[in-house]
Amino acid sequence: MNPSRKLRSLVPVVAVALFAVALVAPAAKAANIPPLVSTAQYKALVSFVDKLDKLSNTPATTAQKASYDDQLSNKHGAAVNKSNALFNRGKRVAQTESQRSVKTGVRTIRRTEAGELAALRREYDSRMDQAGRNYDAAVGRVEDAYDSRTASLKKQIKRLRDQKANAESILRKEQIQEAIERRIKRGSDDRKVLQEELSDLRTGYSREKASIRSAKASATQSVQQNDQEAIETLRNRSKQIYNTRVRTLQSRRVNQLDDLQNKLNAGRAAIARMPVSS
Numbered sequence: 133m134n135p136s137r138k139l140r141s142l143v144p145v146v147a148v149a150l151f152a153v154a155l156v157a158p159a160a161k162a163a164n165i166p167p168l169v170s171t172a173q174y175k176a177l178v179s180f181v182d183k184l185d186k187l188s189n190t191p192a193t194t195a196q197k198a199s200y201d202d203q204l205s206n207k208h209g210a211a212v213n214k215s216n217a218l219f220n221r222g223k224r225v226a227q228t229e230s231q232r233s234v235k236t237g238v239r240t241i242r243r244t245e246a247g248e249l250a251a252l253r254r255e256y257d258s259r260m261d262q263a264g265r266n267y268d269a270a271v272g273r274v275e276d277a278y279d280s281r282t283a284s285l286k287k288q289i290k291r292l293r294d295q296k297a298n299a300e301s302i303l304r305k306e307q308i309q310e311a312i313e314r315r316i317k318r319g320s321d322d323r324k325v326l327q328e329e330l331s332d333l334r335t336g337y338s339r340e341k342a343s344i345r346s347a348k349a350s351a352t353q354s355v356q357q358n359d360q361e362a363i364e365t366l367r368n369r370s371k372q373i374y375n376t377r378v379r380t381l382q383s384r385r386v387n388q389l390d391d392l393q394n395k396l397n398a399g400r401a402a403i404a405r406m407p408v409s410s
Contacts, residue, residue, distance in 0.1 A: 165222055168388050173214040177207040181395050184402035191409035200406075204399040208392060215388045222381040230374040237366040245359045249352060256348035263344060267337040271330065278326045285319045 168174050184200060192200070289312055296308040 165218060165225065168211070168215050168218060171211075171214050171218075173207070173210040174392075177204075177211045177392070177395055180204060180207050181399040181402070184399045188402040188405040189407070191407040193409055197403050197406055197408070200403050201400065204396065204403070208396045208399075211392050211395075212389065215385055215392065219381055219385045223378055226374050226377040226381070230370045234367055234370045237370075238363050241359050241362050241366070245355060248355045252348060252351050252355065256344055256351075259344050260341065263337065263340045267333060267340075270333050274326065274329045274333065278322060281322055282319060285315050285322075289315050 180203060184204065292308050292312045296305050299305045299308060
């Protein structure tokens with residue numbers, strides 16, 4: 133199996149795991165944020181409203197009632213501020229976890245990408261080396277064939293020259309000379325063929341190297357593009373998770389503020405029921 137494809141198949145699994153972490157981790161962190169009802173500010177408001185309710189039939193001066201209202205407003209304001217603080221704290225936790233999940237995801241994807249790119253380099257370097265070996269072998273075969281033909285022609289020419297030297301008639305010498313010249317021409321033609329074949333091999337080798345480089349660049353770009361898309365998907369999903377948590381926190385905060393407003397209204401109603409003493 134192609135190592136780069138094997139590594140690529142691992143990315144979806146890694147991504148799914150990271151998305152699961154992004155979903156679960158913020159919820160786990162949220163457990164460290166206390167609910168408003170457990171805070172001292174909320175308990176103080178509830179306790180004071182209960183106290184006012186018990187005093188609702190007890191006569192009080194205008195100044196006392198004003199003091200009760202001031203205390204009630206202060207305790208309500210403290211509880212509202214605490215609700216806001218818990219909301220902002222929850223947002224910070226959600227944002228921190230979102231950023232951590234994205235950072236972890238990007239690091240994992242980039243680490244996988246580095247392995248894929250290294251595998252691609254090894255694969256295409258091997259193909260380039262093999263192309264070089266094939267070229268050298270082809271050149272060697274062509275040159276060996278040429279050398280063999282050249283050696284044979286040289287032997288023939290030497291033998292013919294010896295025959296010419298020993299020939300007695302001029303006609304025979306001319307016939308042998310023609311045979312020598314034919315072989316010399318054949319050798320010249322062979323050299324031209326050799327150069328043409330070598331040129332064809334060089335052209336083919338250059339084309340193959342260019343093709344390998346192009347394929348390597350394309351494969352590298354594909355890996356990088358896929359990983360960048362995976363990172364963008366991770367960021368988008370993390371943002372969606374963060375926004376969902378913020379909406380949940382905002383809804384909870386609205387309910388808290390409604391509850392606090394009801395407590396404020398109940399306390400003021402109790403104050404209003406108090407008979408005014410002179």
